[in-house]
Amino acid sequence: MAAIYSLIATAKFNDIDPQAWLADVLARLPDHPTKRIDELLPWKWQPQSVAHAA
Numbered sequence: 001m002a003a004i005y006s007l008i009a010t011a012k013f014n015d016i017d018p019q020a021w022l023a024d025v026l027a028r029l030p031d032h033p034t035k036r037i038d039e040l041l042p043w044k045w046q047p048q049s050v051a052h053a054a
Helices: 002-013 018-031 034-040 048-053
Strands: none
Touching: 002 018, 018 034, 018 048
C-alpha cells in the first residue's frame, strides 16, 4: 500500500489526476513492453491519446 500511496502522491505532485493516471496505466499495462515500463511512471506519463500521437 505504501508504494501505491507514494505513486498517487507523486502523480499529484506532478499535477496529474491520480485517477486518470491509474486508470490509463492499468489499461495499458497488459500490452506495454516491459523494457519501457518507466514510461508509465507519473513523472514520465503521457495520456494514451498524446502518447500515440507522438
